[in-house]
Amino acid sequence: MNSGMLVHSFDSFRAAVYEHAVIFPADRTKILSRDDALKVMMKNLMVYKQQTELAALNGARIIVFPEYGLYGLGWTRQTLAPYLEYIPDPNVEMWNPCYKPSVYNSTKVQHMLSCMAKHNSIYIVANMGARQPCTNMDPKCPHDHQYQYSANVVYGPSGDFLARYFKFNLYVNEDYLDKPNEVELSMFDTPFGRFGTFSSLDIMYHDPAIALIEKMNITNIAYPTAWVDDLPLLSAIEFHSAFAEGTHTSLLAANLHIPSAGCHGSGLYWSTGTSINAAYYYNDSMISNGSLVVETLQPFMIPTPNEIFTRTFNAFPRSKEVKVTTKSPVYDSGFSNKTHEIRINGDVYTAVLLQGPLYQLEVCNGKLCCSAMVETGIAPDELYAFGAFDGMHTEGERYYLQACVFIKCANNTLESCGSPTKVSSSYMDKMAFSGNFTTKYVFPEVLTTNNGVPEIVTNIWYYMDGIIIDAGLNGATLSISIFGRDYSRDVLG
Incomplete structure (x- = not known):
């Protein structure tokens, strides 16, 4: 983008992304009970807990986890349903799921994420499935009377629920999810800068990606994704670093690690105005594991022509x-x-x-x-x-x-x-x-x-x-x- 789109520089801060080798349920064609679905998600959440502790020990003040990181890919509307939770609007009511886990029914995942943030004094951005009820009064209400969204959730260092985002731009094979009626511009402030959040395909469209930067003065983006590495122009590390360079923002991109499905490539990308600085992980070996990336992001400096x-x-x-x-x-x-x-x-x-x-x-x-x-x-x-x-x-x-x-x-x-x-x-x-x-x-x-x-x-x-x-x-x-x-x-x- 041209210089007319530059935003204010951000303070230095230490950040982390975790590329997660997601633990799948044994049979994704079977409709599980809520308890069995929770068992699958708890296995992934225990990995999140370990990585959050490690990131905090390495000085990270924020960590981002990938899209679909709690249950993986390959669903129907019915088989995904047991993994979903109701997610309230943090702009309407303040909530700390770690302190008050029983305010809403069946919110175990949100309780766990909130407590991870609190116990490690760190910001956590994670992706999970949302179940938002609706009635026949809503002409767009699905037949099962609930909207199913891919949701980003954000928790502060005290465990407070700070922000949510429902994915707006869906891939053609995400027919088990609903598209929100309106795009959300989701953001949260930290002592080290203002962050926006969106996920995966959203990065290819004006709303919400560019709208956040231009309208909300966003300098940092927390970006959970399930990005399929697509050479020669759309490799994860290639395009995500280019987006940070072109928008003069820092991009904290956490990808799934499923090389057999083409999903891999995560990193911390920030623009210096000359060429991109980055700390990233790229390993497409079928026997490789995920990885934690931790680095200090620096303010950018624009050189003269x-x-x-x-x-x-x-x-x-x-x-x-x-x-x-x-x-x-x-x-x-x-x-x-x-x-x-x-x-x-x-x-x-x-x-x-x-x-x-x-x-x-x-x-x-x-x-x-x-x-x-x-x-x-x-x-x-x-x-x-x-x-x-x-x-x-x-x-x-x-x-x-x-x-x-x-x-x-x-x-x-x-x-x-x-x-x-x-x-x-x-x-x-x-x-x-x-x-x-x-x-x-x-x-x-x-x-x-x-x-x-x-x-x-x-x-x-x-x-x-x-x-x-x-x-x-x-x-x-x-x-x-x-x-x-x-x-x-x-x-x-």
């Missing part, structure tokens, strides 16, 4: 000839000198192919034109694509996307460009990368790989006013992109 451009463009060698071409690479290496169509995360991009050291490029799709000046060390047996997309993303969810991308192709064929890969031996030496976006909401992504493990590059690239600039990335390059969202052109429904 002169500092960025002086450091970067002066790094390009003026003695070398950089040929200019549009819609084609300087070195073709057997590929026809023209644009190609490649599919990335379901979208058809206009792209040029790269196999050579020096380029000055422009490629257009719709009204978006992407430009790059790059010096690379592309390995002889590897292929990259530089592409643009301007249109409606329609695979799974629908939203209007503008993107400029530089991606590693999975192998040395055109058909593999856009397919997921975690392998590269090529590097980016110097680069300047931009697009004529029609939206101010743009998120810069830089992802490299180290022995097949994706990594976020920090502190050696710069982003300002829609331009990514670097003077040499560490690690082999997987993707560099500017991911733009034009919320005004979304199809609402």
Whole structure:
């Protein structure tokens, strides 16, 4: 986003997220009793308790747990019901579930979370299932007379119930949940900054994510998620760090750890105004476990444009000839000198192919034109694509996307460009990368790989006013992109 969206800097604070290897019920096709459902959730809550104690011992003042962390994925409306609790509105009535567990019936989960916060003097943000009753007087009331929501709940260091949030943007396979009639802008204040909270797919839409930042002066976001890692552009650590960079907020992202379902990648991401600082966990091994991430988040400092451009463009060698071409690479290496169509995360991009050291490029799709000046060390047996997309993303969810991308192709064929890969031996030496976006909401992504493990590059690239600039990335390059969202052109429904 442009400088008009900057928020106030926040105080330094120590935070934690826990990527949780959720304990599933033995049979998710069976409708359990409330007692049996509680037994499942208590197993997960005991892990939460241990991790909260560990986070507090490491100085964390807030900890975030993932979406679906108490019972896992794969439900019907009926099988999910025993795991749900009524969650009151903390803006209407103050409540401390640890002190007063019997105020509402069947709120054992809320009691446990409140006591964890109280006994460790820490803020806790967790996700759980909500059961909110309704009657036939409500024309939208479901047939079973209750709304079923994915809910974030927040507890303070004394165990007080501070905030709740009902998930607004649901994935297409979350048909066992209800969408609230109105979006909530849920926030809570701490001595170390104002926080907003939302979950998972919400991060892709204006409401509540951008609305919280722009309307409520949010500088920190507590973000439970069940994010499916989706290379090349939507890996968890890749996009979540880019969101923090693009919005100049800190993002505390706690993901589920279910590599078999593609869910993994958690972290603490904060923007310094140059490139993202991050502490994160990324492990997709089928035999891996979850992990606690604890780090101190620092205030961001925005460098001047002169500092960025002086450091970067002066790094390009003026003695070398950089040929200019549009819609084609300087070195073709057997590929026809023209644009190609490649599919990335379901979208058809206009792209040029790269196999050579020096380029000055422009490629257009719709009204978006992407430009790059790059010096690379592309390995002889590897292929990259530089592409643009301007249109409606329609695979799974629908939203209007503008993107400029530089991606590693999975192998040395055109058909593999856009397919997921975690392998590269090529590097980016110097680069300047931009697009004529029609939206101010743009998120810069830089992802490299180290022995097949994706990594976020920090502190050696710069982003300002829609331009990514670097003077040499560490690690082999997987993707560099500017991911733009034009919320005004979304199809609402």
